Amino acid sequence: xxxxxxxxxxxxxxxxxxxxxxxxxxxxxxxQIMQGQTQGELNEKGIAQAREVAEKLLGEHFDAFVSSDLKxxxxxxxxxxxxxxxxxxxxxLLRERDWGSFTGKYIPDLKDKVWPDDIEPLDALKRRAxxxxxxxxxxxxxxxxxxxxxxxxxxxxxxxxxxKPMNEIQKMTNAEIRILxx
Numbered sequence: 085x086x087x088x089x090x091x092x093x094x095x096x097x098x099x100x101x102x103x104x105x106x107x108x109x110x111x112x113x114x115x116q117i118m119q120g121q122t123q124g125e126l127n128e129k130g131i132a133q134a135r136e137v138a139e140k141l142l143g144e145h146f147d148a149f150v151s152s153d154l155k156x157x158x159x160x161x162x163x164x165x166x167x168x169x170x171x172x173x174x175x176x177l178l179r180e181r182d183w184g185s186f187t188g189k190y191i192p193d194l195k196d197k198v199w200p201d202d203i204e205p206l207d208a209l210k211r212r213a214x215x216x217x218x219x220x221x222x223x224x225x226x227x228x229x230x231x232x233x234x235x236x237x238x239x240x241x242x243x244x245x246x247x248k249p250m251n252e253i254q255k256m257t258n259a260e261i262r263i264l265x266x
Contacts, residue, residue: 100221100266103141103230106238107152107160108133109258116191119234120183124156133259134163141261142167147227150220152178152234160259161232177216180234181209206250213240221266238262 108130112119126134137160146168151161153174161172184202186194216237220229233241235256243250245264256262 098226100224100226101228102217102220102264102266103146103228104238104241104256104262104264105137105160105164105230105232106235106256106258106260107157107232108163110156113258118183118186118189118191118194119156119180120187121154121179121181122187123154126156126159130156130160130258131163134160137259137261138164138167141230145228146170146230148173148224148229150175150178150229150231152176152180152232152237154179154234157232157234161230164230164232175216175219177212177219178231178233178237179212181236181240209237209240210244210250213237213244216241217244217266 107124108126110119110124110130111127112122112124114127114129141164147170149161149165149168149170149172151157151172151174153176157178158172158174165172182202182204184204185200186197186203216231220231238256239250239253242248242253242262242264246253
């Protein structure tokens with residue numbers, strides 16, 4: 085499991101710290117199926133990944149747990165939150181990108197396909213990422229928050245945060261954590 089940490093500044097003690105996590109592996113991830121905004125189901129490996137994150141973060145203090153309202157993220161967040169005895173708050177802002185008619189398709193078959201018009205536009209995805217960051221800053225000021233999302237929305241969040249194009253943000257693996265200071 086990889087961990088990518090943005091070093092926390094000693095100067096700015098009063099800040100929101102966001103632990104951005106990608107959900108554990110799902111049945112569809114393992115089968116290379118484009119999930120998009122379908123619920124998804126963690127497989128055994130995904131459950132084990134979520135438990136590993138929970139164990140690694142056991143000694144850390146968190147004030148809140150936030151998740152996408154899609155099952156695969158909510159289940160991952162619930163496993164991570166369990167030892168902290170805190171509820172998981174859901175938000176559609178953390179949903180995966182809507183892949184439109186690509187949803188449910190075998191990913192390798194999509195390589196050279198023309199993208200259909202029903203895919204969520206990149207600018208809409210990045211607006212949602214900006215809304216999510218604003219939601220975290222205003223709802224959880226000066227708190228430590230774990231947020232469990234998905235590969236592309238998490239990439240969009242980091243794109244907005246670092247003010248870099250999405251293609252310059254490294255893809256997150258399942259159950260990977262990245263820490264951002266807000």
